[in-house]
Amino acid sequence: MPANKPVNLGLIGAGRIGSFHGETVSRRLVNANLVAIADPAPGAAARLGETLDVETAYTGVAELLSHPGLDAVIIATPARFHTKILVQAAEAGKAIFCEKPMALTLEDADRAIAAARAANVPLQVGFNRRWDQAFAEGRAAIDEGKIGAPQLIRSLTRDPGPFGADPDRIPLWTIFYETLIHDFDTLLWLNPGAKPVEVHAMADALIRPDAREKGFLDTAVVTIRFDNGSIAVAEANFSALYGYDIRGEVFGSGGMVTMGDVRRSSMTLFDGNGVSNDTWRRDTEHFVHGYTAQLASFVRSVRNRELTKGPTGTDARNALAIALACIASVSKKQAIPLN
Amino acid sequence: MPANKPVNLGLIGAGRIGSFHGETVSRRLVNANLVAIADPAPGAAARLGETLDVETAYTGVAELLSHPGLDAVIIATPARFHTKILVQAAEAGKAIFCEKPMALTLEDADRAIAAARAANVPLQVGFNRRWDQAFAEGRAAIDEGKIGAPQLIRSLTRDPGPFGADPDRIPLWTIFYETLIHDFDTLLWLNPGAKPVEVHAMADALIRPDAREKGFLDTAVVTIRFDNGSIAVAEANFSALYGYDIRGEVFGSGGMVTMGDVRRSSMTLFDGNGVSNDTWRRDTEHFVHGYTAQLASFVRSVRNRELTKGPTGTDARNALAIALACIASVSKKQAIPLN
Amino acid sequence: MPANKPVNLGLIGAGRIGSFHGETVSRRLVNANLVAIADPAPGAAARLGETLDVETAYTGVAELLSHPGLDAVIIATPARFHTKILVQAAEAGKAIFCEKPMALTLEDADRAIAAARAANVPLQVGFNRRWDQAFAEGRAAIDEGKIGAPQLIRSLTRDPGPFGADPDRIPLWTIFYETLIHDFDTLLWLNPGAKPVEVHAMADALIRPDAREKGFLDTAVVTIRFDNGSIAVAEANFSALYGYDIRGEVFGSGGMVTMGDVRRSSMTLFDGNGVSNDTWRRDTEHFVHGYTAQLASFVRSVRNRELTKGPTGTDARNALAIALACIASVSKKQAIPLN
């Protein structure tokens, strides 16, 4: 690819996060063009294209993959379509940025990894924390040995409330597949080289107890034991009334790093009620710079035809393995060994 | 008891925390006298007495209990003697402040509670967090409904490192009986009215892996499910190189409170290394005001012949039940139901 | 004085801060007795005595100074009486703790210092910040050379609002004599060995502009140049709606220390409004431990018949000299040299 030729990206999925990724490419990345959008919902791709000055809209993935000059795709469809589209894109020779989870089964994860490898295309997965400055600095401190050997690790995701979704429309086990998958990747990433050996999960429907009967879960705590002895806790809830709360903590033999703060800036208000700070209310606000760095890195990989520096298909598989163990643990009410 | 007559206290156990409690009575409480000290180690009570201007030293508990004018005792011996001495003191009609754990079995806990009740003496147990300003304010916020119904709770104890003790001299299961018992009480106290229904524990010897074979444990993560649906995590480690780290967090349907900070004051240093704060290095520094409040409250109970406002024998029993479930969980490698 | 004999203190002035100091002696200091209280207002001393279990009340200073067994006095009257009573107490051979300001003129300050010296009694002045943990740690860091040579210093006092006093009943220049005098002492203390050479003050009635005509001032900013080149800013306001805000900052050639936080504890609430902390609303809450340490130190000086370790009469004189320069600066609208 000639120097300075922008990378041509196609977006598959014009939903909330797809729209945001499209906007990042169009409005915040200088060396990338969003050239086409595909979404099966009639008009969805065209409507998004209008706001982003993208002229070409498709309803089918195959059409988008045939778009002339396309270098890479961003897959931001519902999770259950990820693997199929990823394989299709790989077979079309396109570089792939795939939202999490890359797959819902280990078999699919393996298929996805194999397809990208066979096509020799970059494959990067959308684990956002790795791109946040604080988390990146935390990982760097760990790599520099500043906290010694990790012993106790924590990662949490609390989505901003109030929770207004319809539990009936949320796929089963979403809290593990889609929410905690972030934390599982984070825990693996902050514990370099360690492998999980045992997983125990407790989960419940506390926000919407009326949906518990149908298997809906909105709150979970997961304990993971790693082969280096360290023990990690991942925790999620769908309704943090105070905002989008993402935090990490790694305690080691030599110290601790903590990362993440729901306060949105250093602006602090002191008034009759005391001292207060405004908070992050959306992932796309909190991680706007991280999301941009994520796609900028992907675009560099594509341009330079090199391996992604971000989370790979294998990383996605490793996080998925923990999510599946959680599902087993909740189902069987016991700890699940991992090999 | 006439107004203004100081309460006469006897100290049983002249070890580290006993000495500190003795100092609190002698040096920081105006309406209490430390009148006698007992310790079986020859000379120990007398030596402590000298530094605290206490003239009477005993080697036997019975002698101390016969000390003229004695109103109450502070039991600060090794844990395995607590129940026996507590019952003895109750039978002698003395008010009792007992360090945690009050007992090592539920039977002993029941015996202790029954003895105090039969003697109609105040019985207070040494759970220190309840007396810390931040924790007390957190509980008050919960009582005022500021965070709604608790859903996710966390309490941790990390003792200041480096760990220099001899694992061979530390009784088995100390991390649950003596360290996490604080967190179990804290979790119960911050989740008012809720009862634990299931406990899962993971523990290991990560600081001294060489002692693992003998059953030594220095690191643990405990997950507790309560009957109100909330899920709690308690976590401990014996060697926090950065200080004495005690924190709590309660997330609820309406918000969250966090409590505890290892930073010792607002004094902040900015220099070539960045921004830094000194930390608490000892429980007796961090909680000096809490420890004083704790004994002041006990002294008021004794003076007023009223129920303690602090943690009771029943509270101690409830925390112990979780500790015992942890031991079972680690031993059987499974979650343990509590009834 | 025999070891362990408590120090007998008399309180002169049963107003707000006098009552609090009395309570500190009675309720928070083990080796000191409050034996008598004097206040000219009929019944005031007796009423306070009742709440503090002090049996002897006087309306006259001379009577209190004749109280049998009296070792020392706490002077907490209105400022204009301080010097006269101080000299009287010194002449009676009593050790003296005097609230700030010790005097309103340099001549009076000199008289006070001379009287205490002639009587060879300890003289300590009530500058509260020196006894706050954070400020003491800040000074220690400076002494250890951690920030190099001081260059820019800041101290501020913002009294908790809303301001409800009657400006007509507040003596002229109170903001300098009684409020900023704290900051002047703090700046001198945090800049060890440096002497002020120039003072410039701006002040106004911003809270009660209607009282400006009569000379009332509720807001002030003072700039002080020291002979080591450092430049300091002191700042005060009578109505901080968010609480009692006391802060210090010393920037030097090697770094900076900051001290003071209006947040009252680490308890942090996260709710629909964001993140918030409760604040200190009274000096007697914020500095309860500092005020206790202050009097404990004074009592030790008395017991040991040694020089006070707290601020002395000379310290009080030095702070007063800056206050007087501020008054001159505001009156003449120019910077005032100090020699």
Place this chain on the structure above:
Amino acid sequence: MPANKPVNLGLIGAGRIGSFHGETVSRRLVNANLVAIADPAPGAAARLGETLDVETAYTGVAELLSHPGLDAVIIATPARFHTKILVQAAEAGKAIFCEKPMALTLEDADRAIAAARAANVPLQVGFNRRWDQAFAEGRAAIDEGKIGAPQLIRSLTRDPGPFGADPDRIPLWTIFYETLIHDFDTLLWLNPGAKPVEVHAMADALIRPDAREKGFLDTAVVTIRFDNGSIAVAEANFSALYGYDIRGEVFGSGGMVTMGDVRRSSMTLFDGNGVSNDTWRRDTEHFVHGYTAQLASFVRSVRNRELTKGPTGTDARNALAIALACIASVSKKQAIPLN
């Protein structure tokens, strides 16, 4: 200008901040092109162009202004050339982004404002704090009345140390013209509608006392009284060993806002030395997002041929008036009235 046609920018001055602004245009703004660079130093423009993929380099301003298709210029030369180039660019009909200070005399400031007005081109000045998220949130809180009427205001600039420049090569009064000019703009901007009526400045050479004789100043404290009664302090120093420290504080009748933190992220390290945070070490790191927002806003003004939403020529003149009063105050050792 047709929708989506990128704005063509020319950069005048390839020094430190000019290079950074050029990089922002080239690498961080999607709808702007950096089409040419001018710098009188032989090769400087070309070298920068190489790193930014800009093909056209000039040594003269007139040549750059004749570059075909040029819409706007960024003026980032030494301060003494700003006005002349600004007038030249206006006369050539180019939109203008000018680094601070826009001028060194009020006459020049008036000439610059008049030239831009006559040419009907947008004129924006590089006051960076306005574009920082925390400062923008602070101003918004003030506009919403959250702190009532401003009474005490503070703004400070401490450049990261160690100071390594040659005082002989730094123009006289740089601390006011180039450093504190930021704070003067900030104070005016955070005190909407208020006009300064009196200025008092103290300044010194504390970092390089050896250069004091020649008029070098590296430390300054400025007090400003406004016509709404509020009193502000601006403070600067050239060598903060702990990083690039930019803070603001506005205290009002209803509360306070504070803005700015030298800590670079929420990543916090806890180790044997206590608790620590890394700090911002460069303006271009600390304000990377603010600098980008600043130029993005300018580009929008150019594209839409509308008034700038950023600081204008008049804002630059107002800040300059305070800087000039500071110079007078230091020279005459007295407060200076402003009309």
